[in-house]
Amino acid sequence: MCRLVYRSKQRGFLELDLVLGSWVEQHAHSMDEANIRALLQVLDLDCLIPQENPDLWKWLTSQEQPPEDLNSNPVFAAIKSKVTDNLTKHASPETRSTPGQPWVRGWDDIKKGKDGPKYGNQ
Template identity: 90%
Template sequence: MAAALLRRALLLRRVLPSPSPTPTLPGASAGRLLSAFTASQQNATTTVDLSSDESRRRLLNRLVYRSKQRGFLELDLVLGTWVEQHVHSMDEPNIRALLQVLDLENPDLWKWLTGQEQPPEDLNSNPVFTAIKSKVTDNLTKHASPETRSTPGQPWVRGWDDIKKGKDGPKYGNQ
């Protein structure tokens, strides 16, 4: 019985016309469409409209949300707290500087803020980045002993099991 049903299904498939392929734009490839979409998204996020109280409120709320919902917990906490405290007193050039910081990739931004890597020169001249970096540096100095930190310019390689250092554990990290 199952074989008979299978034969009938195959027969119907041969008899019925195949669906037409999905229409595509002439000369448009997926890569070009994606790049056009991302370019329009970037232009939409960099628009700074402070003409009315409502547009300013929406922009500031969007900036706070973007700084708290990056998907990188440490940056969510550091950036979200700093932006929430300072965004309401920012003028247009500082908001544009904040937008530049928020457009950076998470791993790079974290390494630059914590001093594991040197940031690019144009980022060193960004007032928002330098303010956040000084806040992170001050917190590291206040709350972390020097032996728990890596040397400046070096990645952090220490792990949660550093207490085993004297025993049979690894010298660095949790290898």
């Protein structure tokens, strides 16, 4: 179990490290063999898809649709549900984009000119 928690917290993408690592830390000890295999499928994505971490983050936050086989993964679905619940509870609607659309970065909005967002993730 320690190896699963470590792998989930060391993805090289801070947001994903925090979300995935916290979820695995909370649930790994109560998972059955089938769910552990499903978790391993999620953790092994970096071996199959180059640049997986940004893609996995976009899939979990509904910025992009995940591959169909990942969409049917029960662990991925549970983590995505947790992310969606957190976004609904803690992010005001005006800071979110519509599902399927990329998020707007707030830190470089000034470079977009006067037609760009005035502040934050609009």
